[in-house]
Amino acid sequence: MRDYLELLDRAYTGEYISEENWDLEKVAATARRLVKKYRLEWDRNQVIPTDEGLIDAVFQAGLEMAIELGVYCRSTERIIHLSLQEIEEGLRTMPQSLVMGEGKDARTLYARRIGDERPPLFFGGSPGSPIPEEYFLENVLSYAQEPLIDLLTCGTLTEIGGRAVRTGQPLEIVATRRELQYLRTALSRVGRPGMGMLAAQSSVSELGDLAVAHPDLLRRCDSHLVPLLNELKLDFRNMARAVNSWEYGMINASLPCVIVGGLGGGPPGSAVINVASFIVSNLVCLADYHILHPIHIRHVATSTREVLWVISAVGQAFARNAPAIIVADIYPKSGAGTIELLYETAANAIVNSVSACHIEGCGSADGKLPHCSGLEARWMAEVALASWRRKITLEEANTWVLRLLDKYEKVFTQEGGNPGKPFDQVYDLKSLRPTVEWQALYDQVKTELKAEGLID
Amino acid sequence: MANFLERICQAVVEGDDVSVVEYVQEALQAGESPLRILNEGLMPGADIVGKRFEEGEYFLPDLMLAGRALKAAMEILKPLLAAAAAADATLKKAKIVIATVQTDIHDIGKNIVASMLAAAGYDVIDLGVDVPLNSIIDKAEETKAEIIALSALLTTSMPYMKDLIDLLQARGLRQKYRVMVGGASVTPEWAESIGADGTGRDAVEAVRLARRLLGEA
Known part of the structure; x- marks a missing residue:
């Protein structure tokens, strides 16, 4: 704790810089320079890079960026510099295994390797999606x-009893507590009370997060998010989350949401920023594990070629150079009830799995609408496990993903997107089974990909 | 003379805020009119930047650097253009106050829209993120803005957009401003439901919307 308090001190004493200059002169300029220095390039048809030299260069560039820049504290407009010794210590002490949940339902996350003999684990839920309270529990x-889902996550409660939840207002506390009550109820109801969770998703400010640090709500064996802001920034609100977890003992998941096409420019620069973000978040977010969640500047979705490349490059970079527990999430463009959602999910599941990550999903319909369901999470796990069981190589995986891209890439230029339907129109809320139509689409895609040889 | 304008255009495209100032000063010394520098040097450069961003050739830093170059050039041209505008009302460009609403600290989307609006020639007053509603309205009043543009990424910060519109009503100011709203989860239906004047899917649409709201398109 003393070390973290010292980092807080640095937020008051570090070098002053305006936010615009941080963005342009530090982050963007450094990313551009490092991409050039390390000759980092990407290929639209190689969404899973296989060049080990390139992967290692991405890691080295990210490490160099973390050492050179540190992290920006928006609350004080100062830079928190991190020493090489601190950064190396942070990398060396990244957990290699981590138990989440308790009793028979506990699962052990581990730092995956490329071609790992152990399967990835799956977080099921639609993080970020606004879910109406009337069917949040369902x-x-x-x-x-x-059965294939190992750990639980969820969307966000944006209304409580018909009242809109506003960030930072008292209702956020109520919403986050209620979210946890629903989650715990759900786990009991399915007979998996000890399942680990990544929760407090309704806590956008620190308020809700602080309000659920209680054994009856978010247990010490569960995790919550400690976000980094775009790019390589944080503020006291998010540092408060880290401090609170330190005292209470729950598990921290760092969450940098690197924007591909943002300050890092294209995929190579964005991957460099993502690597740097994980490295600094070991220290400033007190990260126990990392959420890999790059998003596309225009399409949001993680299933675009650019974002798939970043996910794979970052996942592989850590697996080869500094193994860490990384959970890569899936945010498809399409929503529940559409065939494209299943293709996008399959592509993302393959990339995330072969790139040494665990998997979370799906934030269907970009996580913008309640258009998500457990069926696509089942599909995510089935496809990832099939590719793991078959020990497909990076090159084979790339071929599969290109074929899948052909089936869904049109959604990125589709007017109005491809939002599909809300949960209550694709699931029967009483039986908790998919509707006949949604089940039929799932069966159709499964049969199709089985015939093509992707799954068993 | 065309050579000056081409160099100014190119400096904007390259986001070079040092050279653009140099070229603008050289052009003025050579007798070029401020209005021509704006319309045939800076604006074509801004258009190229906007198109390249839309096509995925340019990224956010390119947009921000071009915005910086435009701002530097406009610092020189503003007083000269103001004199001309005093004589000709059609030369005045609308002021737009833009902010990410209170409790939301996401700035990338707002920055992109602000840069594109600036590139389109509007006088953009960017208040930053997590801005209290009354501060936004006060700044709009102070600067005599015509548009208030609001951004929110977080679903639970979106209600503050409605609160701002309600506050404008309560203060008797709603008719004075066009209110644009935007953010990942903002839909046209939602914008309409809170009484906003419109929303756009991305920064390019935001510029189109601003033009439409101001009767320019």
Whole structure:
């Protein structure tokens, strides 16, 4: 704790810089320079890079960026510099295994390697999606009941009793507590009370997060998010989350949401920023594990070629150079009830799995609408496990993903996107089974990809 | 003379805020009119930047650097253009106050829209992130803005957009401003439901919307 308090001190004493200059003169300029120095290039048809020299260069560039820049504290407009010794210590002490949950339902996350003999684990839920309270519990149940799902997450409660939840207002506390009550109820109801969770998703400010640090709500064996802001920034609100977890003992998941096409420019620069973000978050977010969540500047979705490349490059970079527990999430463009959601999910599941990550999903319809269900999470796990069981190589995986891209890439230029339908129109809320139509689409895609040889 | 304008255009495209100032000063010394520098040097450069961003050739830093170059050039041209504008009302460019609403600290989307609006020639007053509603309205009043542009990424910060519109009503100011709203989860239906004047899917649409709201398109 003393070390973290010292980092807080640095937020008051570090070099002053305006936020615009941090963005342009530090982050963007450094990313551009490092991409050039390390000759980092990407290929639209090689969404899973296989060049080990390139992967290692991405890691080295990210490490160099973390050492050179540190992290920006928006609350004080100062730079928190991190010493080489601190950064190396942070990398050396990254957990290699981590138990989440308790009793028979506990799972051990581990730092995956490329071609790992152990399967990835799956977080089921639609993080970030606004879910109406009237079917929040049923939505969560649709994931918790899936046998392949190891850990539970969820969307966000944006209304409580018909009242809009506003960030930072008292209702945020109520919403986050209620979210945890629903999650715990769901786990009990499916007979998996000890399942680990990544929760407090309704806590956008620190308020809700602080309000659920209680054994009856978010247990010490569960995790919550400690976000980094775009790019390589944080503020006291998010540092408060880290401090609170330190005292209470729950598990921290760092969450940098690097924007591909943002300050890092294209995929190579964005991957460098993502590597640097994980490295600094070991220290400033007190990260126990990392959420890999780059998003596309225009399409949001993690299933675009650019974002798939970043996920794979970052996942592989850590697996080869500094193994860490990384959970890569899936945010498809399409929503529940569409065939494209299943293709996008399959592509993302393959990339995330072969790139040494665990997997979370799906934030269907970009996580913008309640258009998500447990069925696509089941599919995510099935496809990832099939590619793991078959020990497909990076090159084979790339071929599969290109074929899948052909089937869904049109959604990125589709007017109005491809939002599909809300949860209550693709699931029967009483039986908690997919509707006939949604089930039929799933069966159709499964049969198709089985015939093509992707899954068993 | 065309050579000056081409160099100014190119400096904007390259986001070079040092050279652009140099070229603008050289052009003025050579007798070029401020209005021509704006319309045939800076604006074509801004258009190229906007198009390249839309096509995925340019990224956010390119947009921000071009915005910086435009701002530097406009510092020189503003007083000269103001004199001309005093004589001709059609030369005045609308002021737009833009902010990410209170409790939301996401700035990338707002920055992109602000840069594109600036590149389109509007006088953009960017208040930053997590801005209290009354501060936004006060700044709009102070600067005599015509548009208030609001951004929110977080679903639970979006209600503050409605609160701002309600506050404008309560203060008797709603008719004075066009209110644009945007953010990942903002839909046209939602924008309409809170009484906003419109929303755009991305920064390019935001510029189109601003033009439409101001009767320019």
